[in-house]
Amino acid sequence: xxxxxxxxxxxxxxxxxxxxxxxxxxxxxxxxxxxxxxxxxxxxxxxxxxxxxxxxxxxxxxxxxxxxxxxxxxxxxxxxxxxxxxxxxxxxxxxxxxxxxxxxxxxxxxxxxxxxxxxxxxxxxxxxxxxxxxxxxxxxxxxxxxxxxxxxxxxxxxxxxxxxxxxxxxxxxxxxxxxxxxxxxxxxxxxxxxxxxxxxxxxxxxxxxxxxxxxxxxxxxxxxxxxxxxxxxx
Amino acid sequence: xxxxxxxxxxxxxxxxxxxxxxxxxxxxxxxxxxxxxxxxxxxxxxxxxxxxxxxxxxxxxxxxxxxxxxxxxxxxxxxxxxxxxxxxxxxxxxxxxxxxxxxxxxxxxxxxxxxxxxxxxxxxxxxxxxxxxxxxxxxxxxxxxxxxxxxxxxxxxxxxxxxxxxxxxxxxxxxxxxxxxxxxxxxxxxxxxxxxxxxxxxxxxxxxxxxxxxxxxxxxxxxxxxxxxxxxxxxxxxxxxxxxxxxxxxxxxxxxxxxxxxxxxxxxxxxxxxxxxxxxxxxxxxxxxxxxx
Numbered sequence: 001x002x003x004x005x006x007x008x009x010x011x012x013x014x015x016x017x018x019x020x021x022x023x024x025x026x027x028x029x030x031x032x033x034x035x036x037x038x039x040x041x042x043x044x045x046x047x048x049x050x051x052x053x054x055x056x057x058x059x060x061x062x063x064x065x066x067x068x069x070x071x072x073x074x075x076x077x078x079x080x081x082x083x084x085x086x087x088x089x090x091x092x093x094x095x096x097x098x099x100x101x102x103x104x105x106x107x108x109x110x111x112x113x114x115x116x117x118x119x120x121x122x123x124x125x126x127x128x129x130x131x132x133x134x135x136x137x138x139x140x141x142x143x144x145x146x147x148x149x150x151x152x153x154x155x156x157x158x159x160x161x162x163x164x165x166x167x168x169x170x171x172x173x174x175x176x177x178x179x180x181x182x183x184x185x186x187x188x189x190x191x192x193x194x195x196x197x198x199x200x201x202x203x204x205x206x207x208x209x210x211x212x213x214x215x216x217x218x219x220x221x222x223x224x225x226x227x228x229x230x231x232x233x234x
Numbered sequence: 235x236x237x238x239x240x241x242x243x244x245x246x247x248x249x250x251x252x253x254x255x256x257x258x259x260x261x262x263x264x265x266x267x268x269x270x271x272x273x274x275x276x277x278x279x280x281x282x283x284x285x286x287x288x289x290x291x292x293x294x295x296x297x298x299x300x301x302x303x304x305x306x307x308x309x310x311x312x313x314x315x316x317x318x319x320x321x322x323x324x325x326x327x328x329x330x331x332x333x334x335x336x337x338x339x340x341x342x343x344x345x346x347x348x349x350x351x352x353x354x355x356x357x358x359x360x361x362x363x364x365x366x367x368x369x370x371x372x373x374x375x376x377x378x379x380x381x382x383x384x385x386x387x388x389x390x391x392x393x394x395x396x397x398x399x400x401x402x403x404x405x406x407x408x409x410x411x412x413x414x415x416x417x418x419x420x421x422x423x424x425x426x427x428x429x430x431x432x433x434x435x436x437x438x439x440x441x442x443x444x445x446x447x448x449x450x451x452x453x454x455x456x457x458x459x460x461x462x463x464x465x466x467x468x469x470x471x472x473x474x475x476x477x478x479x480x481x482x483x484x485x486x487x488x489x490x491x492x493x494x495x496x497x498x499x500x501x502x503x504x505x506x507x508x509x510x511x512x513x514x515x516x517x518x519x520x521x522x523x524x525x526x527x
Binding site for chain 1: 268271272273274397398400401403404405407408410411412413414455458459460461462463464
């Protein structure tokens with residue numbers, strides 16, 4: 001698996017306090033509160049329109065948090081600067097221009113300002129099962145291969161928190177299994193994971209917490225015993 | 235025909251200047267053009283060109299009023315307005331996040347309107363033709379030195395900040411998580427682009443700037459397999475178009491900018507045709523296998 005060496009200070013506590021969000025006059029989230037500790041694995045479930053993506057955008061600093069608060073390591077998200085401690089894999093990469101020729105290697109090259117050893121990149125790709133795609137144009141990759149390339153990218157900066165927005169929505173079953181296995185192992189190595197996913201894929205996940213968001217803006221936040229990890233480890 | 239072209243190329247100063255400037259622009263335009271295409275802002279060069287024209291028309295108008303101390307060369311005010319146009323595009327882009335092209339329509343319209351007003355006030359509408367279609371054969375030594383300096387500065391900036399600029403260009407949202415200051419590098423690239431557009435204005439003209447930047451990249455995308463290879467192929471196509479464009483301009487006495495862009499389009503058509511034929515041949519080869527299965 002991707003080598004994730006937990007360093008001193010690699011701690012990520014997340015606190016959400018009475019978060020509310022509205023698009024104009026239309027409320028989408030109301031008084032959402034929960035806390036996560038470092039190494040937790042949160043699955044967010046909910047139907048279309050329940051506010052999952054809106055909430056993720058709040059967590060990612062893309063939606064302004066005005067009503068309620070989000071804290072990363074006790075720091076208000078509005079003052080938070082250490083965004084490199086977050087890794088993000090979006091649903092369909094709508095924003096990524098993957099029509100322009102760029103190889104996986106070039107993608108990884110522009111994805112970290114730090115000097116990353118080529119051996120580290122190769123190992124990460126190998127562990128994701130896409131080492132042979134290093135010099136492939138990403139245009140030629142399948143949805144699953146592309147997702148795995150993007151998760152390698154998101155891990156290059158060794159994030160403390162990995163946020164995944166329905167990452168398997170457009171990929172096949174085999175790639176989905178591979179993908180979740182990789183995420184589960186990253187979590188076991190200490191990365192805090194927040195994932196928005198479909199109900200039918202939840203059995204693959206090693207989640208420790210489950211947030212269910214409903215269309216009437218109610219929510220349930222449950223913890224799950226971590227002993228499940230062993231039994232769902234594919 | 236080629237022989238006399240080559241003889242004159244190295245004997246006539248104006249030809250040598252045009253060739254030298256063309257070689258530099260042949261690298262500069264597609265390199266910046268590649269990033270513009272990645273950002274899906276292909277229309278922006280036209281937009282900035284039109285806004286750059288405002289600066290030139292204002293400069294000409296001021297000179298009629300006797301104010302020409304700082305604006306002796308219209309190029310500088312054109313460059314300033316090109317940067318202003320770039321910043322306006324960024325500003326409007328944020329207001330219309332899902333309709334980014336609207337920002338360019340607003341700026342290009344404003345640019346065209348203001349240019350028309352100031353050219354009319356300056357009563358120098360005769361010079362408009364040169365700015366619309368450019369003329370690389372009439373450029374001065376001063377201009378050649380200027381584009382050389384700009385090319386060096388752009389190259390240094392791309393070597394130092396290329397990673398950040400590409401990260402922001404390929405995916406703005408994710409760049410923040412890579413530690414890239416998105417606003418800063420968007421601003422930096424917009425300034426670089428504005429400067430390149432304003433220097434291209436004198437050689438190929440407002441109406442042909444985007445062709446010089448985008449068409450070689452569009453052709454290279456059909457055969458490139460990586461970002462580096464696509465950019466390199468775009469440079470080769472661009473240099474070929476400069477050389478053959480100059481030859482056409484010299485031989486058939488047609489405007490140089492138009493000739494260069496025409497060669498660019500011919501290259502694009504040839505590359506597209508070859509690619510289509512190769513794809514058809516590949517499909518034809520695969521068909522019998524599929525039928526056996």
